[in-house]
Amino acid sequence: MTDTAHRSDPANRSDRGEQTRAAIATAAQELFRERGYDKTTMRAVADRAGVSIGNAYYYFASKEHLVQAFYDQIQVEHAAAAQDALGGTDKFADRLRAVLITWVDVAESFHEFAGKFFKVAAEPTSPLSPFSSESKGAREASIGLFRQVVEGSDLKVPAVIRAELPELLWLLQMGVVLFWVHDSSDGQKRTRALVRQVVPLVDKLVRLSRLPGMRGVVGDITELIRSVRS
Amino acid sequence: MTDTAHRSDPANRSDRGEQTRAAIATAAQELFRERGYDKTTMRAVADRAGVSIGNAYYYFASKEHLVQAFYDQIQVEHAAAAQDALGGTDKFADRLRAVLITWVDVAESFHEFAGKFFKVAAEPTSPLSPFSSESKGAREASIGLFRQVVEGSDLKVPAVIRAELPELLWLLQMGVVLFWVHDSSDGQKRTRALVRQVVPLVDKLVRLSRLPGMRGVVGDITELIRSVRS
DNA sequence: GTCTATAACTAGATAGAC
DNA sequence: GTCTATCTAGTTATAGAC
Numbered sequence: 001m002t003d004t005a006h007r008s009d010p011a012n013r014s015d016r017g018e019q020t021r022a023a024i025a026t027a028a029q030e031l032f033r034e035r036g037y038d039k040t041t042m043r044a045v046a047d048r049a050g051v052s053i054g055n056a057y058y059y060f061a062s063k064e065h066l067v068q069a070f071y072d073q074i075q076v077e078h079a080a081a082a083q084d085a086l087g088g089t090d091k092f093a094d095r096l097r098a099v100l101i102t103w104v105d106v107a108e109s110f111h112e113f114a115g116k117f118f119k120v121a122a123e124p125t126s127p128l129s130p131f132s133s134e135s136k137g138a139r140e141a142s143i144g145l146f147r148q149v150v151e152g153s154d155l156k157v158p159a160v161i162r163a164e165l166p167e168l169l170w171l172l173q174m175g176v177v178l179f180w181v182h183d184s185s186d187g188q189k190r191t192r193a194l195v196r197q198v199v200p201l202v203d204k205l206v207r208l209s210r211l212p213g214m215r216g217v218v219g220d221i222t223e224l225i226r227s228v229r230s
Numbered sequence: 231m232t233d234t235a236h237r238s239d240p241a242n243r244s245d246r247g248e249q250t251r252a253a254i255a256t257a258a259q260e261l262f263r264e265r266g267y268d269k270t271t272m273r274a275v276a277d278r279a280g281v282s283i284g285n286a287y288y289y290f291a292s293k294e295h296l297v298q299a300f301y302d303q304i305q306v307e308h309a310a311a312a313q314d315a316l317g318g319t320d321k322f323a324d325r326l327r328a329v330l331i332t333w334v335d336v337a338e339s340f341h342e343f344a345g346k347f348f349k350v351a352a353e354p355t356s357p358l359s360p361f362s363s364e365s366k367g368a369r370e371a372s373i374g375l376f377r378q379v380v381e382g383s384d385l386k387v388p389a390v391i392r393a394e395l396p397e398l399l400w401l402l403q404m405g406v407v408l409f410w411v412h413d414s415s416d417g418q419k420r421t422r423a424l425v426r427q428v429v430p431l432v433d434k435l436v437r438l439s440r441l442p443g444m445r446g447v448v449g450d451i452t453e454l455i456r457s458v459r460s
Numbered sequence: 461g462t463c464t465a466t467a468a469c470t471a472g473a474t475a476g477a478c
Numbered sequence: 479g480t481c482t483a484t485c486t487a488g489t490t491a492t493a494g495a496c
Contacts, residue, residue: 052464119349273471282480293471
């Protein structure tokens with residue numbers, strides 16, 4: 001493999017190329033927000049970016065790939081906003097709620113075309129799937145956020161749980177996203193209500209894991225996670 | 231409303247119309263299985279059904295609507311197969327496992343293009359979404375199956391739980407489907423392993439709900455379900 | 461080699477005649 | 479109910495400029 005000229009190698013991307021790429025991505029994001037995914041044509045994107053369709057396809061393999069820019073943006077904004085929110089408290093429930101609610105805040109402006117976005121991400125073979133190897137970076141960043149939630153908290157739980165909890169909380173977040181996508185209430189207030197209700201429950205459940213009768217269950221769950229991951 | 235000629239009123243569908251509709255649906259199913267969703271064109275479907283494209287669109291509003299036939303078929307086959315499997319035992323865990331494994335069996339032949347199928351169903355606005363009002367019938371049939379699992383079993387649990395459990399088990403089934411879609415192992419054996427592992431855990435958790443310390447948690451969960459449903 | 465553009469292709473969907 | 483003709487938009491082929 002002497003394919004040193006491959007586009008994914010940053011060393012070979014020229015400045016001009018980067019500018020064009022950025023122009024296309026920006027045009028796409030603007031149009032997606034203005035008209036939604038379906039009503040945004042590749043021709044319109046290329047047009048606004050001041051390039052030809054063919055050129056747009058040189059940088060983005062498909063229309064779906066243009067969505068990735070959003071994905072990344074939410075991720076980055078959420079990480080920053082959550083970081084702020086985590087500073088205020090060491091109570092586990094407060095920290096968890098802060099991270100989840102912060103996500104809803106950040107994602108709010110994307111909600112209108114989130115359905116299409118989600119549709120794209122739901123396909124297992126899509127690089128946008130939260131379970132895909134292409135999403136590994138974003139996924140691990142997100143899990144890392146929940147690791148912070150746990151580690152900076154006052155939570156006293158068995159070490160096995162402490163280790164597995166971040167991944168479980170990330171799954172919870174995926175569930176919240178699923179609900180959010182289907183939530184047509186004003187300002188996604190039903191999702192916010194769900195978070196406020198589910199957080200104390202999770203807090204209670206996690207703390208209950210210390211009860212003698214729960215040891216077996218905890219073991220089963222960690223075993224389950226381990227085997228699912230392989 | 232004097233729209234007595236509307237197509238959705240079975241009394242007004244002519245025999246010929248029904249035959250054409252069936253021919254199109256059958257052609258689509260054959261082709262989906264032979265080549266997958268993407269490689270099956272509406273032209274090919276119309277062709278095999280011996281009708282024009284325009285005519286195909288008279289009966290099915292979009293290509294996605296042709297997928298609905300699969301959806302329904304799995305539903306019906308699963309209900310029948312599960313019915314058989316439920317006859318054998320009154321143990322809750324056995325009954326639950328039977329219903330879940332039966333689904334994996336029935337769905338196996340669809341797995342190859344399940345990704346595309348799932349993608350379509352994942353869009354919140356899609357009539358195929360398991361949460362959509364159009365899917366209400368299928369959803370309730372499925373929940374009914376889990377009601378049978380609970381009611382025909384030896385399970386001794388609080389009435390609140392007994393009432394909410396079928397819907398929760400249906401959600402578990404949705405989780406299994408999610409895993410299954412992403413499961414590329416031979417014969418979906420990883421999904422089968424997941425089911426075999428998760429069923430005893432659910433069984434244990436449900437029975438634990440009788441413990442005094444769990445009463446509060448059970449109340450919280452039922453409250454959560456109620457508010458989410460509204 | 462990296463970029464960019466034009467023309468053409470494909471397939472889902474619609475309009476309108478019969 | 480059924481057809482043909484047409485439209486639309488994602489995508490690709492390919493030629494050529496920098």
